[in-house]
Amino acid sequence: MWNPAVETMPREQLRELQLQRLKETVRRAYEKVPFYREKFKAIGLEPGDIKSLDDLARLPFTFKDDLRNNYPFGLFAAPLKEIVRIHASSGTTGKPTVVGYTREDIATWAEVVARTLGSVNTTPDDVVQVAYGYGLFTGGLGLHYGAEKLGATVIPISGGNTKRQIMLMQDFGTTVLCCTPSYALYIAEVLRESGIPRESLRLRAGLFGAEPWSENMRREIEEKLKIDAIDIYGLSEIIGPGVASECLCKNGLHICEDHFIPEIIDPATGKVLPPGEQGELVFTTITKQGFPVIRYRTRDISRLIDEPCPCGRTHIRMARVTGRTDDMLIIRGVNVFPTQIESVLLSIGQTEPHYLLVVDREKSLDTLEVWVEVSEALFRDEVKGLEELERRIHDEIESVLGISVKVKLVEPKTIQRSEGKAKRVWDKRDLLK
Amino acid sequence: MAVKQVSVFLENKSGRLAAVTRLLAEKGINIRALAIADTSDFGILRLIVDQPDKAYQALKEGGFTVSATEVLAVAVPDRPGGLAPALSALEAAGINIEYLYAFVAQCANQALVLLKVNDTARAIAALTKAGFKVPEPEEVYAI
Numbered sequence: 001m002w003n004p005a006v007e008t009m010p011r012e013q014l015r016e017l018q019l020q021r022l023k024e025t026v027r028r029a030y031e032k033v034p035f036y037r038e039k040f041k042a043i044g045l046e047p048g049d050i051k052s053l054d055d056l057a058r059l060p061f062t063f064k065d066d067l068r069n070n071y072p073f074g075l076f077a078a079p080l081k082e083i084v085r086i087h088a089s090s091g092t093t094g095k096p097t098v099v100g101y102t103r104e105d106i107a108t109w110a111e112v113v114a115r116t117l118g119s120v121n122t123t124p125d126d127v128v129q130v131a132y133g134y135g136l137f138t139g140g141l142g143l144h145y146g147a148e149k150l151g152a153t154v155i156p157i158s159g160g161n162t163k164r165q166i167m168l169m170q171d172f173g174t175t176v177l178c179c180t181p182s183y184a185l186y187i188a189e190v191l192r193e194s195g196i197p198r199e200s201l202r203l204r205a206g207l208f209g210a211e212p213w214s215e216n217m218r219r220e221i222e223e224k225l226k227i228d229a230i231d232i233y234g235l236s237e238i239i240g241p242g243v244a245s246e247c248l249c250k251n252g253l254h255i256c257e258d259h260f261i262p263e264i265i266d267p268a269t270g271k272v273l274p275p276g277e278q279g280e281l282v283f284t285t286i287t288k289q290g291f292p293v294i295r296y297r298t299r300d301i302s303r304l305i306d307e308p309c310p311c312g313r314t315h316i317r318m319a320r321v322t323g324r325t326d327d328m329l330i331i332r333g334v335n336v337f338p339t340q341i342e343s344v345l346l347s348i349g350q351t352e353p354h355y356l357l358v359v360d361r362e363k364s365l366d367t368l369e370v371w372v373e374v375s376e377a378l379f380r381d382e383v384k385g386l387e388e389l390e391r392r393i394h395d396e397i398e399s400v401l402g403i404s405v406k407v408k409l410v411e412p413k414t415i416q417r418s419e420g421k422a423k424r425v426w427d428k429r430d431l432l433k
Numbered sequence: 434m435a436v437k438q439v440s441v442f443l444e445n446k447s448g449r450l451a452a453v454t455r456l457l458a459e460k461g462i463n464i465r466a467l468a469i470a471d472t473s474d475f476g477i478l479r480l481i482v483d484q485p486d487k488a489y490q491a492l493k494e495g496g497f498t499v500s501a502t503e504v505l506a507v508a509v510p511d512r513p514g515g516l517a518p519a520l521s522a523l524e525a526a527g528i529n530i531e532y533l534y535a536f537v538a539q540c541a542n543q544a545l546v547l548l549k550v551n552d553t554a555r556a557i558a559a560l561t562k563a564g565f566k567v568p569e570p571e572e573v574y575a576i
Contacts, residue, residue, distance in 0.1 A: 387472070411496075
């Protein structure tokens with residue numbers, strides 16, 4: 001554990017700390033950011049009205065569109081001369097969302113990422129390979145600063161160039177790998193194809209995040225790479241990686257509650273849901289100086305787990321993200337998350353599936369094709385064997401989702417490999433607009 | 434003795450079969466016999482080649498999904514009624530045939546039939562007992 005005093009802080013004390021920091025943040029946002037001041041005024045709310053943590057629910061939500069509409073620096077609560085770093089999203093769905101960090105924010109960020117690394121007992125003796133992308137994306141530099149703060153040896157290799165990643169893992173004795181879970185599987189695949197013995201690696205743990213993944217995928221990665229694979233969570237709007245991470249109990253991600261207050265809401269009504277119920281994750285930052293956000297709608301689907309964790313950390317946990325409200329596919333009225341289909345494929349194949357969901361519309365009816373690469377483990381020399389495989393995938397998806405899909409078996413490497421976030425969906429319906 | 438057949442998964446799209454044959458040509462592998470089982474979406478290419486292990490490795494490295502499958506070869510006379518008694522012998526022994534394909538040897542008046550059955554060892558015994566020649570794998574690869 002990186003910071004036991006805080007990570008095991010009694011909840012009552014933690015709540016007091018949260019309230020004090022929430023009050024400061026609301027005041028800061030009100031005083032420094034016209035956007036927040038106007039929103040508060042519109043509902044007749046003043047910073048002084050926040051008297052308990054329950055008052056959080058009175059505050060208005062902040063949406064990704066609010067960030068876009070205030071592009072680039074409109075939501076900054078500090079002048080640019082105090083901002084020492086800027087990160088931004090790729091902007092694939094519009095203008096990028098831009099976030100700024102003061103020197104203090106960078107220190108906070110390093111602290112929470114050090115806790116994330118501490119979740120797998122990382123110490124200064126560890127060699128941490130950061131294979132998240134560096135640059136405007138928060139993954140690379142986020143893990144980097146956390147690992148440095150902790151005192152580990154950092155390999156800032158960024159994403160891509162998999163053969164080289166493996167070579168450095170061997171030569172530098174990497175013990176902890178940080179990347180997206182789909183890239184971890186790809187590394188495992190290249191490792192196997194290259195015939196490099198696992199024993200030539202010192203790898204013992206992996207911190208995987210930036211995309212939703214399943215429990216089956218964890219098993220797959222752990223088996224192939226012979227490591228502990230844990231789920232980490234973060235987003236640039238809140239701070240980047242470090243918002244939450246699993247401990248080795250691997251049963252939910254502890255949220256750094258002394259810096260971020262989580263809520264789960266019904267995405268349709270905005271109503272706050274009690275712990276245990278699934279809904280959209282909402283965060284309020286309570287220590288950020290440069291870019292505080294109040295009740296940010298993450299679009300990530302999760303639930304909060306408030307039962308005590310055997311690891312001793314008192315901070316509340318969030319269940320692994322099962323999807324996003326906006327990558328959720330609606331096929332003939334049924335909500336479909338790519339991870340649900342991934343789970344089915346993993347349970348059938350006992351091997352990592354490379355798959356693609358192709359959504360189309362025929363005569364105003366949605367169709368979903370599931371393309372699955374035929375690995376050697378799945379391949380049968382007989383047509384009826386492969387047809388059985390197709391039928392099994394079809395039937396199991398139908399029993400999980402309640403809709404019938406077309407299964408298409410494709411050759412290896414048909415589906416584009418990802419060195420970052422895996423692209424699991426090809427929605428042709430968008431092209432019809 | 435079982436003959437090593439190399440099976441390849443192919444999507445039904447143009448150029449895939451050509452890619453396999455090109456790859457084998459590059460490696461100097463000679464195809465002795467081949468057959469394709471297909472559906473509307475995919476096909477399974479089955480190959481008997483002179484160097485099955487090398488072919489398997491080359492195709493695997495070439496990014497294809499391949500498997501090495503055991504089949505058996507039986508020589509039957511190349512004339513009307515040549516095949517029927519061989520299949521009758523298998524039927525009598527209660528052996529199921531998953532699939533078969535044949536090629537006619539240039540020399541001698543015989544055809545070679547390749548069979549995938551549910552029990553290769555028992556099938557060989559039944560055919561041998563019925564008086565059919567079951568060539569050694571090396572003979573098949575070298576034909």
